[in-house]
Amino acid sequence: MPIDKLTISNFKGIADKTEFDIKPLTFFIGPNSSGKSSCIHALAALSQTIKLSSSKLPIVLDDEYAQVHLGRFIEVIHSKSYSDQMEIGISFSIDKASHRLMRKGLSVGKEDAIVNALYSFKSTRRTQGVH
Numbered sequence: 001m002p003i004d005k006l007t008i009s010n011f012k013g014i015a016d017k018t019e020f021d022i023k024p025l026t027f028f029i030g031p032n033s034s035g036k037s038s039c040i041h042a043l044a045a046l047s048q049t050i051k052l053s054s055s056k057l058p059i060v061l062d063d064e065y066a067q068v069h070l071g072r073f074i075e076v077i078h079s080k081s082y083s084d085q086m087e088i089g090i091s092f093s094i095d096k097a098s099h100r101l102m103r104k105g106l107s108v109g110k111e112d113a114i115v116n117a118l119y120s121f122k123s124t125r126r127t128q129g130v131h
Helices: 036-051 096-101
Strands: 003-009 018-021 086-094 113-121
Touching (some): 003 036
Antiparallel strands (some): 003 018, 003 086, 086 113
């Protein structure tokens, strides 16, 4: 299922909550430090978090098995403050043909459904742990 929308807040070069429509062909064009790489890195962080499911981390920013090494939490949060949180989210559509792939207990109507997932992450200065 392809991603339709990416939502980012307080992550790398993106300060405010911003939504990006993702189409079958998407170009990231803009001046330096405008957030192009931040979009790609947010997707990479979510992807490697899912792929490295054995990790106990809520999000994989840096790991010996990570494909993209983003560093520590304080290095990716835009505000550079441990007391703030960052958000990364995705939206995608589930068409009628995909309904049978849904887990039991999740009710989906006869029409296409849009799934929104927004994740918030915080850290502590003392342990550097992300939660």
